[in-house]
Structures are given as C-alpha cells and as structure tokens.
Amino acid sequence: MSLKSQPDSPRSTRKGVTSVDVAAAAGVSQATVGRVFSSPEKVSPATRDKVQEAAERLGYVPNVIARSLKSRRTNIIGAVVPAFGEYWQSVLTEFSRQLANQDRQLLLFSFAEPGDVDGVLASVAQYRLDGLVLSSANIGQAQLAQMRESDRPVVAFNHPAAVGVVPSVSVDNEAGMAELAAHLIEVGCRDVLYIGGASTASTDQSRYRGASQTLGNQGIACTYLEAGAFTYEAGYKVARQIVEHQPLPDAVMVSADEVAFGVHDGLRAAGVDVPADLFLTGFDGLSQSAWAGFDLTTLVQATDVLVARAIEILLAPEQPADSDPVSVVVPGTIRYGKTTGSGHG
Amino acid sequence: MSLKSQPDSPRSTRKGVTSVDVAAAAGVSQATVGRVFSSPEKVSPATRDKVQEAAERLGYVPNVIARSLKSRRTNIIGAVVPAFGEYWQSVLTEFSRQLANQDRQLLLFSFAEPGDVDGVLASVAQYRLDGLVLSSANIGQAQLAQMRESDRPVVAFNHPAAVGVVPSVSVDNEAGMAELAAHLIEVGCRDVLYIGGASTASTDQSRYRGASQTLGNQGIACTYLEAGAFTYEAGYKVARQIVEHQPLPDAVMVSADEVAFGVHDGLRAAGVDVPADLFLTGFDGLSQSAWAGFDLTTLVQATDVLVARAIEILLAPEQPADSDPVSVVVPGTIRYGKTTGSGHG
DNA sequence: TGACAGAATGCTTACGTAAGCATATATTCG
DNA sequence: CGAATATATGCTTACGTAAGCATTCTGTCA
Known part of the structure; x- marks a missing residue:
C-alpha cells in the first residue's frame, strides 16, 4: 500500500529496452531472445517462457527499424497517390485493410500538385520499402521506367499508360x-x-x-x-x-x-x-x-479484387527481370x- | 557507338549503393559522404561537388532505415484510424498533405473491427515513430493511458474521452x-x-x-x-x-x-x-x-486547422511528463x- | 619562419537485430 | 556404454549511417 508502488511497472514500450536487456534479465544470450521473437520453434519451451516473462516484465518491444536494417525487409508498402478524390481515398482504405491482414503497413505518399511527383518519388526511394504502389495518371512514362529500374517490386494501379512498362493492375x-x-x-x-x-x-x-x-x-x-x-x-x-x-x-x-x-x-x-x-x-x-x-x-x-491482385504482385517472388511485366485486367460490373x-x- | 553503351548508368536506386561505395568512388571517407547529405555546410565546396557527382553517378540514395536506427528519428508519423468513414478519409488526407510539406510521412494503421485495436496498437509500438495520432472513439481509456506511458509524442484526434489523459485536439x-x-x-x-x-x-x-x-x-x-x-x-x-x-x-x-x-x-x-x-x-x-x-x-x-494543431503538438519539444496534457479545442463554423x-x- | 587557430577530413564506434558458425547438452542406437 | 546424431544455445559479425574524437591541412600573425 505504499504510495509509489510501481518501481518497474510492466508498462509497454519502456524507454529503451533492447533484446540485450531482456537477455540479461532472463539469463540467456541476445541471440536466444531474438530467436524467441522471430523463430520460436527453434528454442526450448522452458527458455521460451523464461524469455517471454522477462520481456513482458521489462516491456520489451522488438525494434522494427533495426530488424529491417538487418533483414532488408520493412514489411511496409508505399503508396503514391493523389491527395484528393473520393476514388483514391477508397482505394487507399482497401489497401490498408488488406495489408493489415498480412501484418504489413501502408506508408502514404500523397501529392497535391502533379508537379510534386518527382519530389515524392525521390523521397520514396529513401525508404527501403517492400513494395510500391503507383497510382495516378500524373506519373509519367519516364518516371515509371525509372521505378522499374529499382530493384524492388512495383505495381501500377489503374494506370493504363503503365502497361508494359511496369507490372500493373487495372479495371478494364x-x-x-x-x-x-x-x-x-x-x-x-x-x-x-x-x-x-x-x-x-x-x-x-x-x-x-x-x-x-x-x-x-x-x-x-x-x-x-x-x-x-x-x-x-x-x-x-x-x-x-x-x-x-x-x-x-x-x-x-x-x-x-x-x-x-x-x-x-x-x-x-x-x-x-x-x-x-x-x-x-x-x-x-x-x-x-x-x-x-x-x-x-x-x-x-471490384476494388477489393484489384487491390488483392496488386498486393499479390508486390509480394510474389521476384520475376525474371527481362520478362514482360505482367498486366492484370479485372472486369467491372x-x-x-x-x-x-x-x-x- | 557500341551497343551496350551504359556500363554503369546513372539510374536511381541502384542495387545496394551505400555511402561507403560513394566514398570509395569519390576518394573520400564514409564520414564525409554522410556529412554531405546531412550537414553540407561542414564540408568544403570542392569535396561536396566531388561527392555529389559520385553519388549521382552511382545512383546513391541515403538509407533512411539505417539513418533512423542511428539517429533515433524516423520522420514518420503513425495514425490509428477506423478503416471506414468519409470523415476519417478526409482527415487522413489532410494529415498526409501537411506532413508531406514538412518532409514527413504518414504510416497508416487502420482497423475494421473495434476489437482489432489492441492488435493494432501492439503493432504500432514496434515502429519507433516520431509521433502517433490516435483517432476513433474505439480506443479506450486504458489503452490511451498506456500510450501516454510510451515515451513518444501522442495526440488524440477528435476523441473527447481522451482529454486529460493524453494531449488532444478536437473540434468543439x-x-x-x-x-x-x-x-x-x-x-x-x-x-x-x-x-x-x-x-x-x-x-x-x-x-x-x-x-x-x-x-x-x-x-x-x-x-x-x-x-x-x-x-x-x-x-x-x-x-x-x-x-x-x-x-x-x-x-x-x-x-x-x-x-x-x-x-x-x-x-x-x-x-x-x-x-x-x-x-x-x-x-x-x-x-x-x-x-x-x-x-x-x-x-x-476546420480540418486543416485541427490537423495543423495536432502536428504542432506531435512535433513540439517534449513537455514535462507530469504536467497536464494539453487539450486544444477548435471551434467549428x-x-x-x-x-x-x-x-x- | 615557426607556432597556432580554425577548417576540413578521417577513424572508430554504436544504434538493435538476425544469420552463420561454433559449442554444449540431450537422445538414440549398435 | 560409447559414438553418432539431433537439439539447444552462445559467440561473432554485419546491416548503413551519424556522432565523437583524432588528425591533417590551410592560412595568419608575431
């Protein structure tokens, strides 16, 4: 019943709790802590419990940034879309929903003026995204081709001019x-x-x-x-x-x-x-x-289908670089x- | 006039060009390359040009992930919002627009079912975001309080129940x-x-x-x-x-x-x-x-004003932890x- | 001309994690 | 019961960048 009764409360996201801290607390190595969170089947149930208990007590949350740097995957998909328009808003919502179901997030790059596209694309390049959705007819052929050169998956969404240049998904x-x-x-x-x-x-x-x-x-x-x-x-x-x-x-x-x-x-x-x-x-x-x-x-x-196809393309294993980019056309009703x-x- | 005339073309986002590669190409150290991109005034004009030329030639793009790991800043603001609703779509668009003007991006965490909130918040914690916007009345008091415990800036958007618990911005x-x-x-x-x-x-x-x-x-x-x-x-x-x-x-x-x-x-x-x-x-x-x-x-x-205030709160220098969370109320018309x-x- | 301030640059380390390899412990079979 | 196999864990390093400190260079003044 003392006043300050929570010396090290199990709150989440404590200051800077790292896997090393958890390792020390649980009496194991950092590597083992890492394994508990990325490939739990490789660690014995006993240590697993021990580590999880320590992690929870310290409020450890894995640092996705560090993980991304090491694993070269961010679990984030970027979307370049116009800032306005009911249509784009609905598409974005659908992307976000479906990506969330696969434990991925959507990073939004919107632009108000067509002229901003170049700046936005430059900014996009800095993030090592797992994939990129390019929408809006304001993205030109040259810019699309340039994106294709990048080594990460790209898909053009409802952008007929992109067909043959980058993989694309579009309603018919x-x-x-x-x-x-x-x-x-x-x-x-x-x-x-x-x-x-x-x-x-x-x-x-x-x-x-x-x-x-x-x-x-x-x-x-x-x-x-x-x-x-x-x-x-x-x-x-x-x-x-x-x-x-x-x-x-x-x-x-x-x-x-x-x-x-x-x-x-x-x-x-x-x-x-x-x-x-x-x-x-x-x-x-x-x-x-x-x-x-x-x-x-x-x-x-069929926005849900279009989005699903687009995500499939982004997340599918890389295709041979010189093959023609796929082009999925979904009929409307x-x-x-x-x-x-x-x-x- | 040979056929293959672009041995190392200046395309952007080449495979894995790092500041080390650029340093080698420009004949300087990695540190200098880093300085050219983060504090250019500290490097002489001559080397600056040399480095920039090499960077461009190799298609070097700074890696934001690595930068974030080191600097502990991501330049990304997260937003937890319901997946549906015209209102939220318009708010999101406005956030994205205003953040883009400050070279920041919006990472979207949407949820379809109120029950998903817990999962979403857990997922949010993994990203070391510079700030977090919490919307939706589906986020409960306990969850808000928990967010407050985290050490990064949080703002509740149009969520009256959050007033006094976390900093908040709301229409009256x-x-x-x-x-x-x-x-x-x-x-x-x-x-x-x-x-x-x-x-x-x-x-x-x-x-x-x-x-x-x-x-x-x-x-x-x-x-x-x-x-x-x-x-x-x-x-x-x-x-x-x-x-x-x-x-x-x-x-x-x-x-x-x-x-x-x-x-x-x-x-x-x-x-x-x-x-x-x-x-x-x-x-x-x-x-x-x-x-x-x-x-x-x-x-x-006044969505633009509300969003602007919210961003101000997120980006403002940290406030004393025990002071009452600010609560901005914007009148409507x-x-x-x-x-x-x-x-x- | 020598010494010294200041600018410019290089060297080293750390951010937090995951993967590869090395090592220790448990299990199986002849 | 000892060797071989499988399982579990630890140790080390690398991802790409930025910051601190050490070093070199340039120019200035006595």
Whole structure:
C-alpha cells in the first residue's frame, strides 16, 4: 500500500529496452531472445517462457527499424497517390485493410500538385520499402521506367499508360465503358455526349475509347467535352455547357462517378431532369453512386479484387527481370440505376 | 557507338549503393559522404561537388532505415484510424498533405473491427515513430493511458474521452451542436429528434449534450435515437423509425453528416420532404454536405486547422511528463443550407 | 619562419537485430 | 556404454549511417 508502488511497472514500450536487456534479465544470450521473437520453434519451451516473462516484465518491444536494417525487409508498402478524390481515398482504405491482414503497413505518399511527383518519388526511394504502389495518371512514362529500374517490386494501379512498362493492375476501362455504351444503345439513346475529367489522364483516354468505338459502330457520334478535373465542382460547372448544347443529347456519359455527381446536380440546377430529360452514366462505382439521391448507373470496380491482385504482385517472388511485366485486367460490373431508367432495386 | 553503351548508368536506386561505395568512388571517407547529405555546410565546396557527382553517378540514395536506427528519428508519423468513414478519409488526407510539406510521412494503421485495436496498437509500438495520432472513439481509456506511458509524442484526434489523459485536439463538439440547436430554435423548431451514431462514442455523447442542454434550456425535449453506426446505411434505415414517430418532429439533428445523408434520403424515400416537412442538421462539414442534392446545414470542422494543431503538438519539444496534457479545442463554423430553410447561397 | 587557430577530413564506434558458425547438452542406437 | 546424431544455445559479425574524437591541412600573425 505504499504510495509509489510501481518501481518497474510492466508498462509497454519502456524507454529503451533492447533484446540485450531482456537477455540479461532472463539469463540467456541476445541471440536466444531474438530467436524467441522471430523463430520460436527453434528454442526450448522452458527458455521460451523464461524469455517471454522477462520481456513482458521489462516491456520489451522488438525494434522494427533495426530488424529491417538487418533483414532488408520493412514489411511496409508505399503508396503514391493523389491527395484528393473520393476514388483514391477508397482505394487507399482497401489497401490498408488488406495489408493489415498480412501484418504489413501502408506508408502514404500523397501529392497535391502533379508537379510534386518527382519530389515524392525521390523521397520514396529513401525508404527501403517492400513494395510500391503507383497510382495516378500524373506519373509519367519516364518516371515509371525509372521505378522499374529499382530493384524492388512495383505495381501500377489503374494506370493504363503503365502497361508494359511496369507490372500493373487495372479495371478494364475500355470494356467497362463499352458495356455502358451498349446499355445506352439498348435503351434507345442515339445522341450521346461524353464528359471527360482530364484528357491527359490515361484512364480518361481508355474510357473514352471504349465509349466512342462502341457508339461509333452503331453510327452514333460521341462528342468529347472536358470537365477539367476529376471533381464534383468540375462536373457541376460543365453541366451548364451541356445545357447550352441544344438539342439536349439523349445521354451523358461521364468518365468518373465523382464528376458525374456534379453533372447530375448541375443539370438539375439548370432545370434538366435526370432521367426524364436525359440519361446519365458514371464510372468507378463509388459508394455514393448507390445513394438514393443519385442512384447512378455506373461501372463498379471490384476494388477489393484489384487491390488483392496488386498486393499479390508486390509480394510474389521476384520475376525474371527481362520478362514482360505482367498486366492484370479485372472486369467491372455494371450497376443499373435510375439515371438510365432502371427501377432502383 | 557500341551497343551496350551504359556500363554503369546513372539510374536511381541502384542495387545496394551505400555511402561507403560513394566514398570509395569519390576518394573520400564514409564520414564525409554522410556529412554531405546531412550537414553540407561542414564540408568544403570542392569535396561536396566531388561527392555529389559520385553519388549521382552511382545512383546513391541515403538509407533512411539505417539513418533512423542511428539517429533515433524516423520522420514518420503513425495514425490509428477506423478503416471506414468519409470523415476519417478526409482527415487522413489532410494529415498526409501537411506532413508531406514538412518532409514527413504518414504510416497508416487502420482497423475494421473495434476489437482489432489492441492488435493494432501492439503493432504500432514496434515502429519507433516520431509521433502517433490516435483517432476513433474505439480506443479506450486504458489503452490511451498506456500510450501516454510510451515515451513518444501522442495526440488524440477528435476523441473527447481522451482529454486529460493524453494531449488532444478536437473540434468543439458540444458548442457546435449547441449552436446548431440554437439555430433550430431561432427558426421556430419546438420538437426535435436527435439521431446518434453510436451512443458509446464519446463524440456522440458530447454532441448530444450540446443539443439537449440548449434545447432543454428552452423547455424543448430532445429524444435520442441511435442509428447504430456512423454510416449512410444506418441513417437510411433509422429514417423509417423517424417517420413512425408521429406527429413528425419539427427537426432532426444528426450526430454526423454521413448518417445525415442517409436520413435525408431515407426520409425522402418514405415520402417526407426536407425541409418542407421537417428540418435536418448534420455535423462535420464533409464536402458532400455542400453538394446541391443535400445542401445540408451542418457544423463545418476546420480540418486543416485541427490537423495543423495536432502536428504542432506531435512535433513540439517534449513537455514535462507530469504536467497536464494539453487539450486544444477548435471551434467549428455553421454552414447554413436549405435543410433548415436557408436559401442555398 | 615557426607556432597556432580554425577548417576540413578521417577513424572508430554504436544504434538493435538476425544469420552463420561454433559449442554444449540431450537422445538414440549398435 | 560409447559414438553418432539431433537439439539447444552462445559467440561473432554485419546491416548503413551519424556522432565523437583524432588528425591533417590551410592560412595568419608575431
């Protein structure tokens, strides 16, 4: 019942408790302590208990930094992604979730301006990561090639321009948008307007190609209009131009859900009703697309599958350096919403 | 003009180029190379150039792992956050952005189930991070106290229960919700229903307190109804219960925007119009709250300020261990939307 | 010109762990 | 019961860098 009753309390993460301290306390060598934590089967149950008890009492926590230096593995995967955008946020969350299941962590490298990419990549190189996820169409060919030169696993995520340069995983942008176009044709659209986010983005290009080819095969033109950014605001603004485009098209296809949300609301603000006056489709399958206020017809990316494939590639045993980089394409699935006339069910 | 013309190309991140290799190539000692990269002013311009040239030629990149081991600083901040939720995604993005501006990175520890927290915290301890952000109401008092014991800077983010236990930064939940309640009173509401996300969350409690006290002072009751989760779906479902609550209240206050979106859409699906039939308020100020489809009256958190304060606390020189942990409270600002009758401007 | 301050650089060690090899103890079989 | 085998543990070193101290070099002034 004394006042200060915890002389060396078993709290965790004590000052600088090392495996050497634990070894001394347990009366074994540092090597044995190390073994208890990395390959326990190599040590007898008796000593194992002894060491674990001492470790717990001292509050020993293995130092991952030192371990990484020695073992040359960090158990950390880096991700280079744009700082903004609902889509990237959802992808990141999924990566973090799945990596955590494999006792790995995600180190985030985000950038706000496309020009920052170089700086970010330089900073990335300093960390000896077990793998690197490159997203964002703002990473150029040269930069990708340079990453490929590095000796650690890299995977490009939803970055069509990276195919053939580095291993990549992507939804089937072209086929997905083609399917949406086919659906529009099926429901009777003959005059379609396409809203892109930024024409420089390789995803944007693939998606537009899918739409224009499918529509073109039926003799339907598909004008491309650029919103300027992959944001709600850009979509909202561009809606005004759509309205000026008289007569109104039968349908508007948008490169990305987030932009489509803006288009949807912008059209409504301008007195154009979806789906009564025209149909609307998106792409990505963000959770908000299913919200009752939108109920948007869109192509749902199987984010969990995409992420799982990407992680597989990163963690798989190294491939022969001169073989062509793998390229995994995952099909998406259409969600039919009321923006193309489907009853929302 | 030979075919293989790049015997040792200046590509970056070559195999295992170390400062020792650079030293040999430049004809200096390893220490000098180290100085060139950490305290360049201590080395003469001539050698500096020589070393930098050699480093570039060999593709030398300093090894942060080794540096961290020696210097005991990682330049990495950890964040323990729930895997889901628009709010947390936006907070994370902001942290990553601001940290990047200070040449620091964000290591993400997300968890899907509240029960995973213990495992995550154990995993966190292994990394000798420069600081740690603890979010989520799922981190209990005991766990917070334990973190406080560790010798590295910790800050609780929007976690009222943490105040006094660890340094914390938070929006003024109580005052914010009180302001919203005052606004409702002002516009004539006399019968208010409160929708919480999860009554166990300390943010939920603070916010409800703000609402019920302010309303109670005017003799207005404020029934608490629990949605069960901080999600759109939970809000959508609970809307049905609101409708059964005849006569309809004048207004519904919701603990969080994301839930409020669901309530909004759920009410509409049930034939109840906002704001014609009842008013609706949210909390957080998510970007979607400003979307035309919602135009939700809500309390906007100054996320950038909150994050900046949190980073300041983490990076500030250590405080005396026995002093009371600081607690920064940042006021929010109301955004008046059409869900409480304000013209959307 | 010799001595001395100051700058520039080199040498050595330590950060905490894991892997390789050497050694000590337990187990098995002829 | 002794040798061979297996099991358990200890000893030593290396991962790549930064900091402390020792050393060399440059220039300045008496």
